[in-house]
Amino acid sequence: MFEAECQYLNGTERVRYVERHIHNREQYEHFDSDVGLYVADTALGEFQAQYYNSQPDVLEDERASVDTFCRHNYRVFTPFVTERK
Known part of the structure; x- marks a missing residue:
């Protein structure tokens, strides 16, 4: 399974992109834009x-x-991110 997530801090000034790779409900590797590399979470992901x-x-x-x-999709995600009650 593949999952991508955008984390917005202070609008679009500080944006973090995280991509997770999951197998059998276990995350085995991920990409973090703050690190800039893929990081192994288990031996399978190395x-x-x-x-x-x-x-x-x-x-x-x-x-x-x-x-x-x-950043391209910020306006699409904004109502779901900021306007929840």
């Missing part, structure tokens, strides 16, 4: 994290997701 981190084009695309995915 090989995958090393593989993704060795590909500059994959890392460049993930790092750009802060702008291309999160």
Whole structure:
């Protein structure tokens, strides 16, 4: 399973993109835009994290997701993020 999440702090000034990879309800690796690399959470994720981190084009695309995915969709997500009661 794959899950992507945008965390907005102070509007679009401070945005964090987190991508999680899950197998059998266990997160085995994740990408955090603050770190800028894939990080292994279990032994299963070590090989995958090393593989993704060795590909500059994959890392460049993930790092750009802060702008291309999160900031681009901020106005779509805003009512759900800020206007909940």
